[in-house]
Amino acid sequence: MSDSAESPTETQKEEPQPPADDSAANDEKKKIDVLLKAVGDTPIMKTKKWAVDRGRTVQSLAQFISRFLKLDGNEQLFIYVNQSFAPSPDQEVGVLFDCFGSDGKLVLHYCKSQAWG
Amino acid sequence: MSWYVLDEEKFHHCCQLLLQQSEQLRDGWIWEVVQGSKEGYLKKTALRLVTLDSKAAQKQERSGSDSEPHTSCHSSVKPHGQEGEQPDCIRDEVDDEDAGICTVTESSSQVLQFEYHILYSCSYGSPVLYFRAFTLEGRSLSLEEVWSSVHPNFRLRLQNSPLNTITQQEHPLLGQPFFVLHPCKTEEFMRPVLQAAQDQHRPVNYVLSWLSVVGPVVGLDVPLKYSTVVHPAASLSSTEPD
Numbered sequence: 001m002s003d004s005a006e007s008p009t010e011t012q013k014e015e016p017q018p019p020a021d022d023s024a025a026n027d028e029k030k031k032i033d034v035l036l037k038a039v040g041d042t043p044i045m046k047t048k049k050w051a052v053d054r055g056r057t058v059q060s061l062a063q064f065i066s067r068f069l070k071l072d073g074n075e076q077l078f079i080y081v082n083q084s085f086a087p088s089p090d091q092e093v094g095v096l097f098d099c100f101g102s103d104g105k106l107v108l109h110y111c112k113s114q115a116w117g
Numbered sequence: 118m119s120w121y122v123l124d125e126e127k128f129h130h131c132c133q134l135l136l137q138q139s140e141q142l143r144d145g146w147i148w149e150v151v152q153g154s155k156e157g158y159l160k161k162t163a164l165r166l167v168t169l170d171s172k173a174a175q176k177q178e179r180s181g182s183d184s185e186p187h188t189s190c191h192s193s194v195k196p197h198g199q200e201g202e203q204p205d206c207i208r209d210e211v212d213d214e215d216a217g218i219c220t221v222t223e224s225s226s227q228v229l230q231f232e233y234h235i236l237y238s239c240s241y242g243s244p245v246l247y248f249r250a251f252t253l254e255g256r257s258l259s260l261e262e263v264w265s266s267v268h269p270n271f272r273l274r275l276q277n278s279p280l281n282t283i284t285q286q287e288h289p290l291l292g293q294p295f296f297v298l299h300p301c302k303t304e305e306f307m308r309p310v311l312q313a314a315q316d317q318h319r320p321v322n323y324v325l326s327w328l329s330v331v332g333p334v335v336g337l338d339v340p341l342k343y344s345t346v347v348h349p350a351a352s353l354s355s356t357e358p359d
Contacts, residue, residue: 039309059270076274078306078330081344083313084321085329088338089270099345109313113306 054094131324
């Protein structure tokens with residue numbers, strides 16, 4: 001679980017490799033399709049569809065998006081499922097897909113915010 | 118009806134719905150009423166196995182982290198071996214969900230009792246999360262210790278402005294010192310959720326959605342089942358979830 005999923009490229013350190021782009025090597029058992037949608041004035045990711053390891057956590061995905069969008073330290077990225085709740089950072093995306101995926105993909109909305117204070 | 122503003126009545130309503138679900142899921146929330154008043158709040162206690170990471174506390178540049186006489190949280194001052202500024206290396210090493218951990222500090226992990234209260238704030242028109250934490254011997258945690266127990270996902274933001282995130286305040290109803298998660302940006306992160314709900318004519322439980330966002334910051338997870346077991350459409354339009 002977490003970042004030590006099956007993929008050998010995922011280490012505890014900063015992960016320069018993002019999840020595989022678009023379709024390609026999408027092993028049904030290990031990766032799920034995630035569609036990322038920006039909310040509000042959050043920058044839109046050029047690539048919206050990603051194949052993500054099931055074991056990847058929400059936190060890991062959020063960090064990836066944050067780095068991709070070059071958010072600074074004052075900004076927190078929020079991820080929503082069904083546009084109605086935020087999954088826990090430790091939640092595995094595979095589980096989210098099982099519960100909330102439709103049409104073979106998990107739609108996640110992301111939003112950057114100052115969040116607190 | 119403006120969805121962005123939560124009035125007290127709606128707050129109560131959302132809380133009651135949450136309570137019903139909590140009962141189904143045995144999640145432990147109860148409604149506490151203040152004696153001699155109509156006011157109440159949601160309350161939950163939980164045990165958490167926490168590793169207090171003093172490195173995070175030290176980054177605040179407060180002198181508090183080493184002045185704590187208590188030894189039960191003797192977090193080492195050793196720097197993290199692989200830690201850059203990335204929060205993903207600063208992990209509570211005992212969270213079950215986090216298998217791969219790279220922290221090299223000798224932080225001790227211990228079981229702490231957390232008590233969470235959800236109150237309504239008239240000033241902000243939103244729920245506010247108050248909490249306090251004790252060791253099993255009954256010692257309260259300090260603010261620095263609380264900061265160091267924040268989930269790594271939010272650690273960076275916390276480090277940038279700790280005093281704007283979690284501070285100590287007097288509980289508005291109980292008058293006791295509690296930690297509180299600052300509510301002033303609640304509307305900002307709730308807005309997309311509420312806007313979407315409104316656009317799709319789909320009801321959403323404000324308190325539940327809000328809790329799913331702020332809870333994990335302080336170790337309070339909202340089980341997924343809140344969103345799967347009960348059909349969302351039932352949340353606000355009926356009184357019983359089944």
